[in-house]
Amino acid sequence: MALIAPLLAGCGFQPMYAESTTGAQLDDVMRTVSVAPIPGRVGQRVRNELIFATTGGGYSDATQYRLEVAIRESVQDTFVARSGEAEGRAYRLTAAFKLIRLEDETVVVSGKSISRAAYDNLDSTFADIRARRDAENRAARTVADDIQTRVAMALSRDV
Numbered sequence: 001m002a003l004i005a006p007l008l009a010g011c012g013f014q015p016m017y018a019e020s021t022t023g024a025q026l027d028d029v030m031r032t033v034s035v036a037p038i039p040g041r042v043g044q045r046v047r048n049e050l051i052f053a054t055t056g057g058g059y060s061d062a063t064q065y066r067l068e069v070a071i072r073e074s075v076q077d078t079f080v081a082r083s084g085e086a087e088g089r090a091y092r093l094t095a096a097f098k099l100i101r102l103e104d105e106t107v108v109v110s111g112k113s114i115s116r117a118a119y120d121n122l123d124s125t126f127a128d129i130r131a132r133r134d135a136e137n138r139a140a141r142t143v144a145d146d147i148q149t150r151v152a153m154a155l156s157r158d159v
Contacts, residue, residue, distance in 0.1 A: 029155050030054045032064040033099070042136050043071050046095060049144030054151075065108065067151065069097045071143075075132075078118065091117045091132060093139040097147050099154060109154035115142040 035050045037043075046069060054060070054067075072094045077086035098110035117135035122128045 026152060026156050027056075029064075030152060031056075031058075031060050032062060033151065033155075034060055034063040034066050036066055036068045038069050038071060040071070040073075042073060042093065042140050043069070045137060045140040046071060046093075046144050046147075049141055050148060053144060053148040064102055065155075066100045066102060067097060067147075068100065069095050069147065071095045073136075077121075086121050088118060088120050089132070089135075091119065091135040091139055093117075093136070093143055095143045095147065097151075099151050109150060111147075111150055113143045113146040113150075115139040115146075117142075 031054060033054045035047050035054070038047045050067065050069070051057075051060075074092045074094075076090045076092065077088075078090050079088035080086050093115045095113045096111075097113065099108045100106070101108050115138075117138040119131040119135040122131060
């Protein structure tokens with residue numbers, strides 16, 4: 001590590017969450033991001049994960065950015081038995097997002113994040129519903145983490 005540090009310092013590398021030359025920190029800038037409502041249970045889960053990631057669970061500071069996310073969900077049968085019954089399923093969550101700077105309504109960053117989570121198709125109705133809900137929660141967390149990282153990368157350039 002001691003040998004690598006001087007090489008990285010010379011190329012302009014700066015850790016994303018380190019204090020910038022202007023004295024601002026990325027955590028402070030992330031608190032100015034407002035996450036727009038996302039319809040549905042999974043959308044609310046993605047939104048909650050993003051709010052926690054940007055504010056740490058607290059209130060956001062004076063809003064300077066708006067994050068808009070649109071999700072699409074689908075389920076695909078996997079592991080089909082000879083009888084034609086699906087023994088497993090894969091839940092897929094696709095989220096298209098864009099971060100908008102409010103002062104001039106410009107899009108700072110936009111993109112798409114995709115997550116898949118597998119779950120078993122069970123005989124018990126309750127167990128099947130619970131397995132799907134767990135898969136939805138895992139996919140929502142993965143998508144939110146990806147979006148949060150990409151937003152942080154975009155905002156770290158402005159810090």
